[in-house]
Amino acid sequence: MFILLTTPNRKEVTRNVRGESPYVYLKTLYERIKKKIEESQGEFKDVEGFIEFVLREVLKEEETEEPAYTPEEEEEIKRRLRSLGYL
Numbered sequence: 003m004f005i006l007l008t009t010p011n012r013k014e015v016t017r018n019v020r021g022e023s024p025y026v027y028l029k030t031l032y033e034r035i036k037k038k039i040e041e042s043q044g045e046f047k048d049v050e051g052f053i054e055f056v057l058r059e060v061l062k063e064e065e066t067e068e069p070a071y072t073p074e075e076e077e078e079i080k081r082r083l084r085s086l087g088y089l
Contacts, residue, residue: 032049035049035052035053
């Protein structure tokens with residue numbers, strides 16, 4: 003997670019929550035991915051291939067994700083919440 007800081011001279015600086023600049027954070031992330039690739043015993047050729055794989059997996063999960071409740075279950079939950087005064 004990154005936060006936007008304003009310095010006294012009004013220059014905006016983006017930092018992650020640990021105070022690192024995005025460059026340092028991305029470099030650290032790159033190095034962690036590179037180490038993971040080395041440990042993968044040839045499963046991935048390079049950092050870009052690893053990132054592409056991870057992004058495809060995340061997007062695939064989002065596309066195939068089932069709704070948590072059926073429409074009937076949602077209505078029952080709403081009915082119960084109304085009876086308790088939450089809705």
